Amino acid sequence: MNASEYSKIYYGNFILVTRIKSELERIGIIPIIKDEGESQRLAGFGSMNQGYQEIHVHNDELEKAVAVVEQVKTEMEASS
Template sequence: MNTSEYSKIYEGNFILINRIKSELENNGIVPIIKDEGESQRLAGYGSLNQGFQEVYVHNDELEKATVILEQIKTEMDASS
């Protein structure tokens, strides 16, 4: 993944990441989920980042993805 083509829009636990991923996909955006903890576990190393993930989107979709992310954050704040 060339980092100049993708931007990180969110980082957090896998439950929130799944919600964001689902909403992005429902709107035609294909996010990339980076899970360092799982990669380390599969390689045989211990990890303090278990369950912590990052969401990246292509820069062409960044503006649309940011709007969707803000809507999700607003919904989460309203329900807390």
């Protein structure tokens, strides 16, 4: 993943990441999910951010993806 081609659009817990990923895929955007905590665990190191993940999308899809993140966050806040 070339850093200049992809941008991080969200960092949060597994549940919200899964919801956002599903909504992105529904509109044809394939996100990349990074889980540093899991990578550290597999390498034998402890992790302070277990269960938190990052969502990255290609810069060409950035505007639509950010709108999806905002929509999901608004829906989650409204249901709380």
